[in-house]
Amino acid sequence: MSYFLTQLANGLSYGLILGLIAVGFVIVFTSTGVLNFAHGSVLLTGAYLVAVLHDPIGFWAAVVVGIAGAALLGVLINAVLVRNLAEANPGTAAILMLGVDILLLTELTRRIGNRVLPIGAPWGADVVTLGGVTLPTSRAVAAGLAVLVFGLLWFLFARTGFGVAMRAAAADGDTASLMGIRLSRTGAAGWALAGALAAIAGIFLASFPAPGVAPALAISAFAAIPAWVLGGFDSVVGAIVGGLIIGVVTALAVGYETQLHFLGRGLGEVVPYAVMILVLLVRPSGLFGREEAVRA
Amino acid sequence: MKHRIRAALALAGCAAVLAACSTEDPNAGQGGTAQGGSAGDVRTGTGVTADTITVGMLTDLSGPFAAGAAVQVAETRAYYEKVNADGGICDRDVQVDVQDHGYDPQKAVALYRSMASNVVALQQVLGGPTSAAVLPLAQADGLYLGGHGWAGVALQYENAQIPGTTYGIESANAIDYLVDELGVAPGGKVGVVYFVGDYGNDSLAGAQYAAQQRGLEVVPQEITPRDTDLTAQASALQQAGVSAVILGAAPAQLASLAGVMSAQGLNVPIIGNTPTFGPSLLQTPAGPALEQNFYTVTSIAPFSLDKPGVQAARELYATAAPDGETGWEVPLAYAQAELLTNALRGACDAGDLTPEGVVTAMRGTADLDTEGLFATPMDFTDPAKPPTRTVYVSRASAQADGGLEVLGTVEGPSAQSFPVG
Numbered sequence: 001m002s003y004f005l006t007q008l009a010n011g012l013s014y015g016l017i018l019g020l021i022a023v024g025f026v027i028v029f030t031s032t033g034v035l036n037f038a039h040g041s042v043l044l045t046g047a048y049l050v051a052v053l054h055d056p057i058g059f060w061a062a063v064v065v066g067i068a069g070a071a072l073l074g075v076l077i078n079a080v081l082v083r084n085l086a087e088a089n090p091g092t093a094a095i096l097m098l099g100v101d102i103l104l105l106t107e108l109t110r111r112i113g114n115r116v117l118p119i120g121a122p123w124g125a126d127v128v129t130l131g132g133v134t135l136p137t138s139r140a141v142a143a144g145l146a147v148l149v150f151g152l153l154w155f156l157f158a159r160t161g162f163g164v165a166m167r168a169a170a171a172d173g174d175t176a177s178l179m180g181i182r183l184s185r186t187g188a189a190g191w192a193l194a195g196a197l198a199a200i201a202g203i204f205l206a207s208f209p210a211p212g213v214a215p216a217l218a219i220s221a222f223a224a225i226p227a228w229v230l231g232g233f234d235s236v237v238g239a240i241v242g243g244l245i246i247g248v249v250t251a252l253a254v255g256y257e258t259q260l261h262f263l264g265r266g267l268g269e270v271v272p273y274a275v276m277i278l279v280l281l282v283r284p285s286g287l288f289g290r291e292e293a294v295r296a
Numbered sequence: 297m298k299h300r301i302r303a304a305l306a307l308a309g310c311a312a313v314l315a316a317c318s319t320e321d322p323n324a325g326q327g328g329t330a331q332g333g334s335a336g337d338v339r340t341g342t343g344v345t346a347d348t349i350t351v352g353m354l355t356d357l358s359g360p361f362a363a364g365a366a367v368q369v370a371e372t373r374a375y376y377e378k379v380n381a382d383g384g385i386c387d388r389d390v391q392v393d394v395q396d397h398g399y400d401p402q403k404a405v406a407l408y409r410s411m412a413s414n415v416v417a418l419q420q421v422l423g424g425p426t427s428a429a430v431l432p433l434a435q436a437d438g439l440y441l442g443g444h445g446w447a448g449v450a451l452q453y454e455n456a457q458i459p460g461t462t463y464g465i466e467s468a469n470a471i472d473y474l475v476d477e478l479g480v481a482p483g484g485k486v487g488v489v490y491f492v493g494d495y496g497n498d499s500l501a502g503a504q505y506a507a508q509q510r511g512l513e514v515v516p517q518e519i520t521p522r523d524t525d526l527t528a529q530a531s532a533l534q535q536a537g538v539s540a541v542i543l544g545a546a547p548a549q550l551a552s553l554a555g556v557m558s559a560q561g562l563n564v565p566i567i568g569n570t571p572t573f574g575p576s577l578l579q580t581p582a583g584p585a586l587e588q589n590f591y592t593v594t595s596i597a598p599f600s601l602d603k604p605g606v607q608a609a610r611e612l613y614a615t616a617a618p619d620g621e622t623g624w625e626v627p628l629a630y631a632q633a634e635l636l637t638n639a640l641r642g643a644c645d646a647g648d649l650t651p652e653g654v655v656t657a658m659r660g661t662a663d664l665d666t667e668g669l670f671a672t673p674m675d676f677t678d679p680a681k682p683p684t685r686t687v688y689v690s691r692a693s694a695q696a697d698g699g700l701e702v703l704g705t706v707e708g709p710s711a712q713s714f715p716v717g
Contacts, residue, residue, distance in 0.1 A: 003535050010527050106358065113363025115621075116548055118580045125581035127559040134560055136527070209559070210524040211551030211580045219522045254528035258515070258536060266492060266518035268528065 002132035007255035008248060013139035015247020016146035020201040021224035022231060022239035023153070024194035028074075030170035030234050031190025034082055035094040039198055040221035041104035042077075044213070046070030046199025047119065047206045048108055051213040054120030062120070067199040074195030075188050083184070101218075109215040117213040119206045126208075138207035149200065150240055153193075157236070166190065170234070223250075226276040232289025241287060246272045338386060341650030343416030349384075349649070350391045351376075351636060352415035353443075354407055354430065355422040359399030364574075364625045365422050367617070368443075369394055371609065371629035372419060374616035379637060386644035390637075392419065401429035412437055417654050419443055419636050424494050431456060440639060440654045443632045446570060446595060447494040448501075448716050454679045455655050457639070459632050460595020460670055461682040463495055463544060463569050464502030465711050469687045470542050470567040470593045471506035472708020478565050480539045482511035487533040489517045489526065489553060490544035499544030499569050506710035524548045530556040540565045547574040550590070551582040558585035570594040575623050575699030578692065590692040592700065595670060596628045598690045599698025603668020605631070610697075622698045631669035638664060671705040685711050 021043065028036040046066040053062035081096055126137040156163040168176040169186040177183050198221070205220055206213045227246045231238025253260065254268035279287060343350045353372065355365045376390040384390060393415060397404035404426040411418075418434060420443030421427040427444035434441040435453050444450055448462040467488075474480040488503045490496030500516060507514045515536045517529045530553055533541060541557070543550055543566055550572045557566070566589050573592050577583065592598075597606045599622050609630035613620065635658075642657030643649045664674040664683075674683035686707040693701035 003531065007528060007531055010531070014525070014527075110358060110362060113366075115363055115576045116551060116574070116580060125555050125559060125585070136556075136559060205525070208581045209527045209530075209552050209556040211548050211555070211577065211582055214524065214548045216521055216524055216548060220524065223522075251528045254517075255532050255535070257517070257532060265516060266520075268523075269520060 003255070005131075005133045006135075007251045009133050009135050010139070011248035011251030012244060013135060013143040013247070014251060015227075015244035016143050016240075017201050017204050017243075018224045018227050018247050019240040019243030020146055020149065020197045021221050022228040022243050023150075023236050024197040024201075025224065025228040026231070026234060026236050026239045027190045027197075028194045031166060032078060032082055032187040033090055033093070033173075034097060035090060036194065037094060037097040038077060038100040038104065039194065040218035041101045041108065042070050042073055042195050043198035043202040043205075043221045044108050044215070044218040045073055045104065046195070047202030047213045047217055048112065048117070050199075050203055051117035051119050051206065059120050059122060063203060066203065067196045070195040070199035070202075071192040072195070074191035074198075078187055078191040083187070105215065105218050108218070112213065112215055115214075116211045117206075119203060119212055121203070121207050124208065136208050138204060139209075142204035142207075145200065145204075149197070153236065162186075162189070223272065226272040230276045230279040230286055232286030234290060235286070235288035238286055238288030245275065249275050337647060338644060339648045339650055339653065341416065341652075342413055343651070344388065344649050347388055348391050349386065349388045349640065350393055350415050351417050351419045352411045353392055353394045353420045354397050354404055354411070354418065354426065355394060355420055356399045356426070357394075357396035359397075359423075361399060361422060363621060364623065367613075367620055367623065367625040368420065368422070368629035368632075370617045370620060371613050371626055372633050374612045375630055375633040375637075378612065385637060385640045386649055390640075397421075397423070397426050399423050399426060401425045405429050405433065408433055412439060415439075416649065416651055417442070417636055417640070420632060428494060438652045438655060440636070440651065440658060442636055443629075445495070446498075448498045449494055451680055451682065451716055454659070456679075457635055457658050457676060458682060459628065459635065461684050461687060462502070462716055463498040464505070464716060465682060465685050465714055466569050466593045466595070466687055467499045467502035467542055467544065468506035468711040468714045469685075469689075469706045469708050470591075471503055471510055471512065472710050473591075473593070473689055473706050474540045474565065474567065475510045475512070476708065477706075478540065480512065480565075483513075484539040485513045485515050485536055487515045487517060487536065487538040487541040488544070489519060489529055489533075489541060489549070491521060491546070492518050495569070495571070496544040499542065502711075502714055503542050505714050506708070509710040509713070519545060519549060521546060521549075524552055526552040527556050529553070530560060530562065533557070534560055534562045538562075538564060540567065542566075543568045543572050545572055547572065547577050551577045551580050551586070554585040554590055555580075555582035558582075558589065563589055565589055565591055567591045567593060570596065570624065573624070573692070573700065575621070578694045578699050583694065586692040587694060591703075592690050592692075593687045593706070594624060594690065595684070595687055596624055596631060597669050597671070597688055598624055598696075598700035598702050599626055600696040600700060601627075601668060601688070601702045605634075605667030605669040608667075609669070624698065624700070626698075627669055631666055634666060634669065635664075635674075672707075680716075682716060685714075687711075 049069045050062045050066035123137040165181045166186045227242035231242030253271040380389045395407045408430045417440035421430045442457040450456045490500045609627045613626045639658035643653040661676045671686040672684045690700040690702045
């Protein structure tokens, strides 16, 4: 039983981190209509900044710089590239983002090389044990922080004027624009938020039990794509729930692989996508997606 | 208008940053010219002129293995500079033509095509998928190819000189070492965590064969380079009750696995294949767990080994790259250069310094002593057999240079009988 609970806790905490990434995908998509395939390298940039700066300026200051840097990078990508596209076509923007991802990733790979840069977090390799369930401290902190961040996001979107403006812009950009909402501002805010969330996720993805910041971190952001899609593409709640589902299912699939041996090895790789396809078969617009979510 | 200017400025800034960061191959345009015919009484072919011999290196200076590859390039260049200072090979200077494939097989093939007519041999094609793409082409061209790692598939190629033994034999030795030295009892379980592909599957095959021979049971866990959090795998291994783990992956996976297993109280030996370890891991939070539990089985001598060959490699590296990273790449690059130099000298002595002559000379080497760079003398006469089945066993230690302290050598019974090829 404690084995099951350990895997469950592990999956839930990992799922919350995936949720942070998936929410970033959602916010960029709803605020500017872009499928942000450069999200992974924005995440890596944030984590990289923390890894190289924690020694000279201290971990917490480095965290602030990392989050701000990733947010700024998002805003820059939006201001310089996305807003200057001749026509707002999601396909063009998506391919543009793939290009940005390759450029950023090449540069970061060149800087990191094959080293593994420690993130320098104060929780190191500590673990917490509660009733037979062992969880890395970093994961416990990540889970708590993710819940806090999701609470703040709820407050922003539900209780502040700017958040309501962002939702209005997401629901119907043209009408919102006519009502006096400046889409350039809501767009920039969306990219900044997504960048900041990615950096937070990156810090925890590079913390124990992962060894540190390495180029492969950028690819691990793509593990959040099934969460994003099965949650409904444009739903923040859906992204969080999707993250939790993917996290738990992956942890259990790997944890019980011996019992599921008839499905073959390496199940953890496949299972997120299998779950995504299953959900989409039953609910074509995802768990929480709006029916008319198609942006053409 | 203002908006345009702002965007243009930002773009120009980005471009400037990118330009400042671009890498330039310091050796570009230095490739040797192909001149056939004979000079003196030695037959020559591509890559050899009256006064130079050009060898090629297809390596990864911009991809995932850039840092380790740069170490190897620095050491290889320094090695041939020393050879040239001592009079060269066959009265000729050796030039190294280094090209960057960025771990991209397509690019590696394109670079190979442009390089093949200018070199007498390929000192290195770094990387599993890249060397797998180039090996058949080099075989067809009869061109020597070294420095391609230790995947067992290379034993299918007459022209490939494997720098040591295969991953399968490394892992078979790991099982033998677990049983004979680390007290894993028959009936016990051993986890094998491995990358899917030439490298990991070879490692798994060796471990499975040896486990069967020694009465152990293998619990396999397949992963990809993307997995850097091995919590679920570690929990599953703990649940299965393993008494040891063999890892055929990369440093990021090792740090995660060792850290998580230790945190879960699963303090059993972890034995890694050669590419698993990097000294920078000892600075991560997993450092103490690695020092407690990690061993590695390698064909190539670890950086700290006290033998003349390794010492020469270290000294050369200290002058070539005083601030460079230390690791097993240093003795490896030195040893690979020794292997090719030996083949080139053999070809010269036989009066046939053509690409085919180099391969023939390499295959005529039956008892090559590398002064400790490899654990035993090497026999390359049979392409289908590994030149040795002995590996070094080391364990992680922050005190040792390069992070590994050598415990000794192993050639266990399962490693001796493991069928390769």
